[in-house]
Amino acid sequence: MNINKWMQTNTTDLTGxxxxxxxxxxxxxxxxxxxLCALNAELILLDRSEExxxxxxxxxxxxxxxxxxxxxxxxxxxxxxxKICIEKLKNVKLDYLILNTGIYNVExxxxxxxxxxxFQVNFLMPYYITKTLMPTLQKNxxxxxxxxxxxHNYSKTNKMDIQFLNCKKNSKIYGNSKRFLTFALFKLFExxxxxxxxxxxxxxTLTNMTNHYPKAINWLVKIGIKVLFPNPKKASLNINxxxxxxxxxxxxxxxxxxxxxxxxxxxxxxxxTANEDEINFIYSTAEKLFETIKN
Ligand SMILES: NC(=O)c1ccc[n+]([C@@H]2O[C@H](COP(=O)([O-])OP(=O)(O)OC[C@H]3O[C@@H](n4cnc5c(N)ncnc54)[C@H](OP(=O)(O)O)[C@@H]3O)[C@@H](O)[C@H]2O)c1
Numbered sequence: 001m002n003i004n005k006w007m008q009t010n011t012t013d014l015t016g017x018x019x020x021x022x023x024x025x026x027x028x029x030x031x032x033x034x035x036l037c038a039l040n041a042e043l044i045l046l047d048r049s050e051e052x053x054x055x056x057x058x059x060x061x062x063x064x065x066x067x068x069x070x071x072x073x074x075x076x077x078x079x080x081x082x083k084i085c086i087e088k089l090k091n092v093k094l095d096y097l098i099l100n101t102g103i104y105n106v107e108x109x110x111x112x113x114x115x116x117x118x119f120q121v122n123f124l125m126p127y128y129i130t131k132t133l134m135p136t137l138q139k140n141x142x143x144x145x146x147x148x149x150x151x152h153n154y155s156k157t158n159k160m161d162i163q164f165l166n167c168k169k170n171s172k173i174y175g176n177s178k179r180f181l182t183f184a185l186f187k188l189f190e191x192x193x194x195x196x197x198x199x200x201x202x203x204x205t206l207t208n209m210t211n212h213y214p215k216a217i218n219w220l221v222k223i224g225i226k227v228l229f230p231n232p233k234k235a236s237l238n239i240n241x242x243x244x245x246x247x248x249x250x251x252x253x254x255x256x257x258x259x260x261x262x263x264x265x266x267x268x269x270x271x272x273t274a275n276e277d278e279i280n281f282i283y284s285t286a287e288k289l290f291e292t293i294k295n
Contacts, residue, residue, distance in 0.1 A: 013040055018092060020096070023095075031232050072089070077120060097137065119163040123178070156274075157180075180286065187279060
């Protein structure tokens with residue numbers, strides 16, 4: 001696939017548009033930011049490491065000297081950060097919010113808010129931020145892009161253990177958090193006429209996500225992923241595509257690679273991985289958790 005040609009037919013210039021993105025320092029985030037600078041968007045990097053973001057800004061401005069990029073500290077495990085970041089974003093004329101952060105296979109911990117760290121980073125805080133910012137998003141007719149994963153498909157909700165605390169399988173724990181993110185956000189935007197949402201799956205690609213595996217295993221996994229799957233530059237085009245399509249509000253859809261959700265060009269597709277009962281359960285749980293945290 002010729003990326004330049006693809007960009008010309010699937011994206012439009014973003015001059016004057018403000019895009020806030022979480023996880024900009026990651027394997028996919030880095031490429032998403034490069035595409036966004038190429039499209040002249042103004043960027044707000046929402047990252048946990050000021051140092052890494054500064055490096056990212058340096059690299060981007062070396063490539064795009066006119067790029068307008070700022071930084072707001074956001075560690076999704078630090079609720080103070082989350083609240084301060086939200087307050088700052090309320091004053092921004094935001095056009096896009098890209099929820100791109102994700103953790104997989106990290107050591108499990110209980111956060112200061114009392115939740116599982118993977119559940120909090122991948123679902124709870126992105127949901128909290130989106131819902132709290134809703135008036136701002138509505139006012140600006142902004143679009144939220146939420147980065148999900150095919151892994152959500154293999155983690156049917158366990159109503160007795162919503163955070164999968166009794167599960168030991170990393171892929172399922174991660175998948176459960178992405179399942180909550182996917183369907184809670186879908187439902188949150190179901191009757192929303194001003195702000196909008198598009199869900200996206202980047203496919204499988206080599207980033208820093210496997211860094212927490214033991215060294216030898218990580219080395220083998222990395223080689224396997226590198227050989228078999230698209231590189232992050234191509235995979236991040238799915239997120240680009242999601243910015244420029246309108247997905248259905250009646251039934252879930254997402255943008256993902258056209259072939260088996262792994263290879264091929266980004267494509268908007270129906271997502272039939274959960275029934276209405278499960279989606280409603282996820283949403284009502286998300287709303288209860290939101291109220292608990294808010295208070
Ligand atoms: N790679 C894949 O094959 C794949 C497949 C399906 C879905 N995805 C999804 O794609 C998205 C991007 O992931 P990636 O592949 O680019 O992974 P990555 O290289 O590991 O990047 C993860 C990003 O999340 C940030 N992050 C981690 N913990 C955080 C926290 N507590 N607070 C704030 N930010 C935090 C990281 O920041 P630091 O740089 O500071 O660590 C980094 O910017 C994720 O949502 C992931 O689930 C990836």
